[in-house]
Amino acid sequence: MGQEKGELVWHYTNGDALMSILAKGELWASSAAFMNDMNELLSGSIQLRKHFEDRRQTLSPATIEALEEHIPDVRARSRRSFVLSASSDGDNLTMWRYYGRDQVSFAIGLDRSERLVPVARLDGDNHPSPSPDYYKGMYELDDDGQISTHPDGSPAVIFDPDSLIVDGGEWARVVYDPERQTKIIVDIFERLRKGVEGNSATHEDGHMRLWFPYLIKESLDLIKNTGFRDEREERIIVWPNPDWKFVFHRPGPFGLVPYVKLTALGADNRDMYEDRYATKPGRLPIREIRIGPTPYSGEAVASLKQLLDFHGLHDVKVDYSEIPFRE
Template identity: 40%
Template sequence: MANIVIMADEEIDAPRLVWHYTSTEGLLGIVQRHVLWATSAAFMNDAEELKAGATAFRAYFEERKPDLSAKVVSEITKSGHLSPGSVFDTYLLSASRLRDSLTMWRNYGGSGVAFAVGIDRTAKLAILEQRRGESHPSPPPDYDPPDWIELENGRRVNAAYDPDTIFSFGAEWQRVVYIAEGTPKKIRKALDRLVSRIESREEGQITIWLGGSSFHHFKNAGFRDEREVRLLFDINPSWKFVLHRPSRFGPVPYVEITSPEASSDESREHWAKKASVLPIHEIVVGPTLFAEDAKRSLRMLLDHTGYGHVKVSSSKTPYR
């Protein structure tokens, strides 16, 4: 039997609290319904969302390719690291490492008050189920049902991919790396690490690369002021979890993120059947001429919605 070596990506450090900036309307949804929104990465403001890292890695790989063995070139080509993957089916929840960022206040304040919601990055979060059931309630024409094979003992096994199989990958905060000119150090190290692992692999071992999304935490340097950290989710089936909201792109798919139920077993630790109080520790009221009034009304809201323990504070940025 072949040995299997499982390769995971390096953990990227982030502060204990990450700061999700939102408008007043967004804040009401968060604390009244206990949910955060993760939107399909295909509909973000960054036109290269989830693509910048794979593009940089592919360019560096092509530069290094003449010096690499045929075995290494073949393995990396098949590993999925050269492709950005499915941007449309990856759902992104963004936050910042900065508690009081002028850039973020400008982005989310508009004509009203913005808020920075301090979330404990070490606490688990899960995708909220929207529709019950184990099969698509109204499958489209191209929605393939599973194929079954009858065995001699009378049992049936699924011989093809079942589109209704439930899974959710993600739920780990990652710190964004910003790409300016040249090849980032982390990209160079990533290729060196892959080359080393492939060359040192023993005969008969099979290597499973975890996370074709290895470079989904890279971004164009034009966004560096955001100091972003992010949660990425890949889910199935979409009919069970995905909602849609209006935007300048038309109907945009998104999923709701909540705290997993206390009774959840390991097989369902990344998705939940009901929303629970989120791991919020502090909320900062953005720059406003009515800071004390905003703090008082926020305090009342939190006390009424199960967040009485959450600290309320004000931005120190003198922006008006």
């Protein structure tokens, strides 16, 4: 999907989070395994499994066995997917009600054409304190259980857990339409089927097994129940590796929630490719901030403009909701 420059997506939040976002230049993408909605990021997996069961009789035993590795029956969300949500609607009553329970809420208008990248929490290329089994499965083994080698004598690596891989970071619209959802499911299933039946990706391939969310991109996680269509949600989904380099934790209602800090490129970073991650936050592509329904819109606009001035964000437009406020 093309990202039209200047088109905004709206990240709804409360006042405390807004002040932190402006001060630090970071947005938090939380682990999909800790979402408040019990069915969040599960709808696509459930539909994919159902399609697999419907097709089972047409598949060979070897293909079925391989697909079982990638289409699990357990309805669990991936801990490797990190999600940042927004809306295409900047004055959405459903969102105002959700975020404005105890105080005035805000919608941050972000330029959807600008990709966001993770902020690294640690430098270095190797896990600073790996567990005893951290590198288990890294190397290809021969029939005697010894590490296979290439002709030059170097070990045959299946997948190095310290490999730097960052995928995602672009905004995509959530899919509510059942017909479009079916098309996505069929496409993903056929790609997986062809992959496991081909010589380049068998069910023994540890890389494919580890990076199932990465291989199917964000399409599966964009499927959502049509009952939520009023939210008009847009998402960024990122899959960073290694965990130790990018994943932070914060307390939450379900335990310590893993999350990734996202920022814009342009600040200091030591990535040799210069476009996958940052080591310090840059300036987020905030173009506008809209204040939620309040009887004191004039005062609220003035105080927000003052805060933006304090942070040097003089070009950010300030507006307020057109939805009538009622006591």
